[in-house]
Amino acid sequence: MDHLIEPHGGVLCDLQVDDERAEELKAASIDYPSVTLSDRQLCDLELLLNGGFSPLTGFLGEEDYHGVLEKCRLSDGTVWPMPITLDVAEDTAAGLEPGQPVALRDPEGFMLAVLHLEETYRPDKEREAEAVFGTSDRHHPGVAYLLDRSGPVYLAGRVEGLQLPLHYDFTELRLTPAELRTEFAKRGWRRVVAFQTRNPMHRAHQELTLRAASEQEAGLLIHPVVGMTKPGDIDHFTRVRCYQALAEHYPDKMMTLALLPLAMRMGGPREALWHALIRKNYGCTHFIVGRDHAGPGKNGDDEDFYGPYDAQELVAEYEEELGIRMVPFKEMAYVEERAEYLPVDEVPADATVKKLSGTEVRRRLKEGLEIPEWFSYPNVVAELRRSHPPKHKQGLTIFFTGLSGSGKSTVANVLLARFREIGGRPVTLLDGDIVRQHLSSELGFSREHRNLNVRRIGFVASEITKNGGIAICAPIAPYRHVREENRELIEGYGGFIEVHVKTPLEVCEARDRKGLYAKARAGQIKEFTGIDDPYEEPVDPEVAIDTSDLTPMEAAQEVLLHLEKAGYLR
Structure with a gap:
């Protein structure tokens, strides 16, 4: 394993081997047992291999796993809030022994990496759900996946990567942490504000990101998730076309767009802390944390799973240790008399405020109704209409x-x-x-x-x-x-x-x-x-x-x- 030391973000782990080692592993893999990775596992593997999950060098062993659940820390004390585990079925685990190399393959059979199996263990998933998500309610998509879809046995060990998972879409936007750090250095950006999103962006989002970058005197990274998001979300192909359309309306050279192959867990506060760590690895110095950041919606009692500012409070608690600053999300409102967006706490008491809820926007798209320009740019709306006919x-x-x-x-x-x-x-x-x-x-x-x-x-x-x-x-x-x-x-x-x-x-x-x-x-x-x-x-x-x-x-x-x-x- 090599380490790249860059001016942005500190030490970055690189788990990809050189060509000679790759050929050696390929030749030996004929005798290796194999695990075919799910979509979520492919996302996790990609961020392990490209350094997005630094300092992790593989899938968590039991000691690290319990440390993450109980303290948001690895066993060596490093802050890490989300268990990165490789779950498999019982029959798969039955044929594996610690000390074995295991070929990790994509659904088409390509070997992407080798796991040097150090241990297997059976987690208490109810306990994991309560620790990570604060609930065992299956209305939470992360809980439902954990309890009903993930395998009962976890494999642990360090990983050697032969190649990153293959993507054929938006290849010019799929920058690794090292590549994005290099891009920031070329632009002379010593401060970078990252914006996380899994939804289309409209004018209010543009205004808040512009203000955040201006206040921090920083460059702006729009860094949407294109791995697994919340069930029912708009597909990433449509979203990325919308981001590209919106990019035309930013000032020249102040914003860059890159894609993050993350499998979200919708874990609220812990997820926000995780997102901040990942963005630090990508070379960012500041991270916008939204109201109810990565919240999954309502529980079985029709109540929000997390408080509106829980995520901001947790990230603020760790930001000195993490070395990345939190920028609180400012809700923006369109003021008709001024024909501009303002933070809600700056709106005059007698002003006329216009709003469109996400539900109303979806209704208008489904019924082919107008979406006003004060809410979103026409070229962004056109992209949404292409993918979401009535x-x-x-x-x-x-x-x-x-x-x-x-x-x-x-x-x-x-x-x-x-x-x-x-x-x-x-x-x-x-x-x-x-x-x-x-x-x-x-x-x-x-x-x-x-x-x-x-x-x-x-x-x-x-x-x-x-x-x-x-x-x-x-x-x-x-x-x-x-x-x-x-x-x-x-x-x-x-x-x-x-x-x-x-x-x-x-x-x-x-x-x-x-x-x-x-x-x-x-x-x-x-x-x-x-x-x-x-x-x-x-x-x-x-x-x-x-x-x-x-x-x-x-x-x-x-x-x-x-x-x-x-x-x-x-």
Whole structure:
């Protein structure tokens, strides 16, 4: 491992090996066990390899892990607030022993790095959730990922990198910490203010960043996250085009735009501290911390997970030790009489203040309504409109779920016919039985295989939705968290409507057209949904129908009426 010492940000770890060592590792890797990395793990690996996670040299061992949870510090006392761990499934961990090199590969099989495995351990994830996020409420996306999607075993050890994960988009903006430090030095920027964002930027954001840079007499880095963000966020392709459009309206040479391949955890105060550390590694001297920075929204009681200034208070507590200064986010308001933005605490009492909420902006985009120039520049709005057409032109997934015999497939077929009758958008039916025949014929009916089948349906539906079509899905999909995974995936591309066919078990069993319930009662079929395996009902579906008192045509009409009300039909 080499260390680069730069004028900005202190010591930067470089975990990428030279060509000779890379060839040596490649030749030896034929005998290495492999781990295929998830999207989140790819983001973490990239920031380990390029120095963004300095001083980390690999995935945390158990002692460091507990130090981070309990004290926001590594075992040597260094401030580090977020556990960077490599989680794997039990069967993967079972074939690994400390002392082994492990090849870390991307989903296409390319070896990106070698993990020199030092230990494996099984975390208490409930404890981790409480320590890192302050809650075990699954309404928090970081908690939901940790408890429901991450593997039960953590691998630890130092990493040697052969190459960074491959990206083919916006390559000129994907600057490493060393490259960005060099850029700052070329510009003569001794002070740099970084602005973190996962949303499109409008005129208020431009004004607050300009003021922050001016007050600190510093250059400005717009440094948006383009790894994993909050489920439902606007895709990074659209956002980056918006940032590029906005860049045209900054004074020449005072701002630079670069992309951060970070997998956010939406961890509020700890996340803000983490963001500050990362920006220090990228060569920044100041960091803007927003109100409810990296907050995930509401908990199960409809309350914010974190206080509005918790993040600012935590970063302020550590800023002397970190060596990067916090710049508190100033909320900006548009004052009509002055035709300019002012910090809210400078707005005259008798002034006319104009506002547009994020919800209202999304509504106007969906309905094709005007977004005024005082709120955002026309070229930024044009980029948003390209990727977010009105609802009646968007792709859409209608996801039926319910017990076997509830009537899902029948209603889905009626709906398919009605959509073809209406015309205007391609429509595809992904029925549970048909998908099993053509896409999942090798799968059984264990919980793992049922989840995999539903995820495959979700993936195909997401591709249809992404390309403007309508996907009608009709599996049983008994487990809530997998249905929610599909929602998260699909809502990034278009609409997702969950339809709970809540026909009672006794009605479904009385129909029993396939004889499955009788076989389950006789013990001939094991783990049958509704008999000896649970069906987890949707908590808040968009549509709920009971086919015991509705005809298939009536049930399909209920779905169509909801789609019309929601704006998906015109």
